[in-house]
Amino acid sequence: MLGIVSYGAYVPWFRLSRDTIAKAWGGRSIGGERSIANYDEDSITMAVEASFNCVKEIDHQSVDGLFFASTTSPYQEKQCSSLISAAVDLPSEIITSDFANSLRAGTSALRAAYNAVKSLSAKNVLVTASDCRLGFPQSEQEQSFGDGAAAILLGSSSVIATIEDAYSVSDEITDVWRTDRDNFVHSWEERWVLTQGYAKSMERAISGIMKRQGLKPNDLAKVILYAPEVRSQRDLAGRLGFDLKSQLQDPLLTGVGNTGAAHPLLMLAAALDEAGPGERMLLASYGQGSDAIILQVTEGIKERQPKPRVKDLLAAKRMLPSYEKYLSYRQLIEQAPELFNIDSAATTMWRTHRWALNLHGSKCRRCNLVSFPIQRVCYGCQAKDDFEEVKLSDKAGKVFTFSLDHLAGGPDSPSVQTIVESAEGNARIYCLMTDCEPGEVKIGMPVEMTFRRFREARGFYNYFWKCRMIR
Amino acid sequence: MEGIKDKVAIIGMGCTKFGENWDKGAEDMLIEAAYEAYEDAGIGPNDIEAAWYGTDHTVGYLNPGGSLVANALKLRNIPITRVENACASGHEALRNATFAVACGMYDIALAIGVEKLKDTGFGGLGTGRGEHPVLEIRRTAPGTFALLATRYFYIYGLSPEQGKMILAKIAVKNHHNGSLHPKAHLRREITEDMALAAPIIAWPLGLFDCCGNSDGGAAAIITRADLAKKFRDNPIYIKGIGLSMDQMLPLFRPGFDWLGFEANRVASRQAFDQAGITQPRKDIDLAEVHDCFTITELLIYEDLGFSPKGRAREDVEAGTFTLEGELPINTDGGLKSFGHPIGASALRMTYEVYKQLQGKAELSSRQLKNPKIGLSHTLGGPPQVACVAIFGNSIG
Known part of the structure; x- marks a missing residue:
């Protein structure tokens, strides 16, 4: 078959x-x-x-x-x-x-x-x-x-x-x-x-x-x-x-x-x-x-x-x-350029793709602490290079705290800045929330991770993860 | 471990007018701060044996080192070291100069800090830090500190209105204090209603919850404690300096409670231990703390042990930290009124402590009565580094 x-x-x-x-x-x-x-x-x-x-x-x-x-x-x-x-x-x-x-x-x-x-x-x-x-x-x-x-x-x-x-x-x-x-x-x-x-x-x-x-x-x-x-x-x-x-x-x-x-x-x-x-x-x-x-x-x-x-x-x-x-x-009308923009580097994105694209965290083999981005030395017990990668992209999480930032700019201003606590070992992920009504964001709100395009820098597109409300 | 108590004294300080110094470059502000300090100490540039220069990102990214200070002040053939530790950079200049003098390497050293923010073309401190292409995109300082306010209100059961009212009282206090200081950037009094009605910058923080965006420079000249009285009758002695770097960005740190900063607690404990302070609220007569945002000042009250955890609100409502209160905090108006030219802030705070301890505040209306012990505190970010320095006007 x-x-x-x-x-x-x-x-x-x-x-x-x-x-x-x-x-x-x-x-x-x-x-x-x-x-x-x-x-x-x-x-x-x-x-x-x-x-x-x-x-x-x-x-x-x-x-x-x-x-x-x-x-x-x-x-x-x-x-x-x-x-x-x-x-x-x-x-x-x-x-x-x-x-x-x-x-x-x-x-x-x-x-x-x-x-x-x-x-x-x-x-x-x-x-x-x-x-x-x-x-x-x-x-x-x-x-x-x-x-x-x-x-x-x-x-x-x-x-x-x-x-x-x-x-x-x-x-x-x-x-x-x-x-x-x-x-x-x-x-x-x-x-x-x-x-x-x-x-x-x-x-x-x-x-x-x-x-x-x-x-x-x-x-x-x-x-x-x-x-x-x-x-x-x-x-x-x-x-x-x-x-x-x-x-x-x-x-x-x-x-x-x-x-x-x-x-x-x-x-x-x-x-x-x-x-x-x-x-x-x-x-x-x-x-x-x-x-x-x-x-x-x-x-x-x-x-x-x-x-x-x-x-x-x-x-x-x-x-x-x-x-x-x-x-x-769709960028069909010209918008004011962002005055402050972080540069990008293809090499950095390549070197860090295990957490930046695959959204993996590190789970310490000794103390089980889960960290994001991947940490070579454990934050909890300082064990060196003794971790396994854990996947965070498919795990739900909760909004631990948030702010609605009007200063950062962008087409969806205010940008919703969140600290997500992942269901995977309570790993903390600082990220933006997308597809949301800023006024509806609350502490404790269940969220999931979503892969998004960030911006063009150095002539290529940069992708990373955001969170969104579970629909 | 021996502390630094009473080994080093400040014998001269200078501070520029803080603000939108459109017509001044970083070099101009270095000159103004240094020459006021020379005059105050009764020395000249040739007496300086070594200098430490704190700045975050002013002028040049490609290894400018200490050359900006050498160029501006024409200090020739002496060691000049640029130090950077985020918002604690000014403290780092003072701290490193202090240790160098204490060990006997130099008799007279200059600690100087400057930041020229008004050349960036951006109101605020910019977004992210550039450590990674995507990790902190669109992260701003108010956006990050607002995360604390949201969590603090949530944990202590404050409605947004109640929470914002507490923050408004802090803004009103600091604006009042700043209105009395001729070198402050923002010198207008505000009311609680104005603070509450202000446009939102990063919810729940409004415009008046955020410090100004300013240029400025400040400098200190230090010597060994046993030499200090040769220069002046009222040197100010360094009683303790603590610095703590958190191990991981709070943004990603597992278990971080977003109700305060471990770095504040550790750095202040180090400094208190050196200075022999056991009851900070009683033992300290004034404190200049890192009020980059009103919520930060609220949390610092708790982190530094001035208020019990979760109860700073009561002290704010009681007026504990006003000029007339039990422990005046940010008597010059703080970052709120002076803005935060990063590398200069710690030395500007120290300038206020120094003047108050000498009884030389410009206006009698803002001079505290016989203060003996003062403190300056910075918190660098994304909040991860804190420095606390304690000063006194007598030995012992």
Whole structure:
């Protein structure tokens, strides 16, 4: 048996009402709301979140592959899967690879992972897809896009859904694109994109795989069709003979928006949340061609109680108060430079990655005191180099004390400075709190750790951990 | 272990006007502080045999060493050592000079401190310390000390309003004292209502809970106790100096209670032991303490043994630490009124103790009646180092 062992999703905490965007421009709202990555999030951090949710109850040592898919990777050159792997705390003996450039990148990575496991070159491959795309200000994409991530672990034991077959078509078409000099997504005329690009490729891939598998429309319990917008998805499903009401998976466009390369996997996660044993599913993605995959849910799904489910992620949200906040979060409006800024050094980040990226503390073998950052000489008993590393990233904690700092600045001022007492040996972590309403912070409040982007310094991005309220 | 009591005396001190000294560089302030001290001691620059210079980050990051002092004062061919120990840097200059004189190596030494903060372009002391690219991003001094206030209010069951009212009383006291001192930066009296209504800097600390951001310099000339009376009739004797460096940043220290600082407790105990002080509240006549924030002063009352743990509030409400109170604290207005040009602060505090013990406060309205023992205290941060020095106007 080969297929999905586990899955996880991530949708940022903030939503922006499309009416708010429309109002800023005096234009028309397409209705609903879209997810907005916080100012300290990007495709890497969201992929880490989804991956954490995916491998929460999995032995990390068993994962020997990590594929990252995105069209909005923060780096053009430098692998991101290696960074995600460190933050998720996967072993270093691992295949890491980045998939890019197409909204099909998520399903392409899934296919590659499937092939890797099938050919026995890897045992368990984590596929994570994440996107944070920019639509031109005032464009419809600015409203219809959303930010989010998903992660799927493929393997051959404890499978909750087998992958039965995968089928791809490629189509050379410059319908939606971004060159190496663009920040915003370009698109040719929408009617052409949807009818000659999206609909045709999807139809070919889906018909192809159904024919090869000898399936009729009502053999499928769920049809998960990626969609840039609702009407063309429904038209396509109807043409292919699916029942819109009972078979078609919600495209998540009203409450999240189109999360790009992550979207097919995010929809798959939402479908698996509700799936029962024996159900057969079709997943199809689009991006200059289409990938279609047939899955079959196993009895194993009963053992798996995903947390959070996609609907939990949708429910846990805060509305951004203004369009300008969104602009500042994506750095689309110029902001006053920080007068005081600490320098960075690639060597320092590299040398300290065991605590700075993996968020490990040190636990003294003699007196059991847990310290963060890792201490070579124990604070409690002064034992030298006699410690084991303990993981703090997946441990809950409590706010020991806090302040709301208006002097420090930043897009989310006041910055919430906290001392977190970790459930791991009461280790103390001084960090910022993110995704929060400053007025709601209290001593004793339960928090969890979250991997975030800090700032650009010396020309590269610096990542570290913050805490956030447990939603 | 033998202490330092009565081995070394201060025979001259100088202190610049503290404030936004836009038209003065660090060298100008070094000159003003040193020449006032020379004049006070009745000596000239050629009498200085060695100098210790305390500064945190003024002028030049790449090994300026002691050259700024040599350049400004044209002190030639004598040892000049730059010392840095965060906010205790001024105390470090005095402490090291004291030990050098006590051991007989030099007869006359200069301890001098300066900081030019108003060239940074930033109100406040900046963020983080740069020890690591991400560890202390956006950490500010008020943000860090506010962590103490939040915890203190929580543990002692004070509502934010009650807690802020206690802090407001400390701010009002120090602003009042500062209004009487011609060299203070902030010389305006404030009311409790003003303090409570002030904009928040780092919750729960408001504007008037934070010390000013100022430039300044101060200097002391010291000699052996047995030589002191050759220079003046009223030298001030060093009774004890304690310094304690905490082993780990409180920010990450397991079990740290955020209700005070071990470094304060240890440094003050060292100094009290040397000086033979057993009841600090009774034995000490005035104290200049490190009120970088009002909450810090509140915790220092407890750490230094002036108030029982958790009960400083009662003493604040009783006016114990006002100019007229049982133990006047920050009689010159403290960091609150003088600001905190880091390397200069300890020597500025010591300047106030020195003048009060000599009965030479500028205005009679702020001169204490016959004080005999005074104390200066700094707390460096992120709070981890504390220094306490004790002074007296007679031997024994």
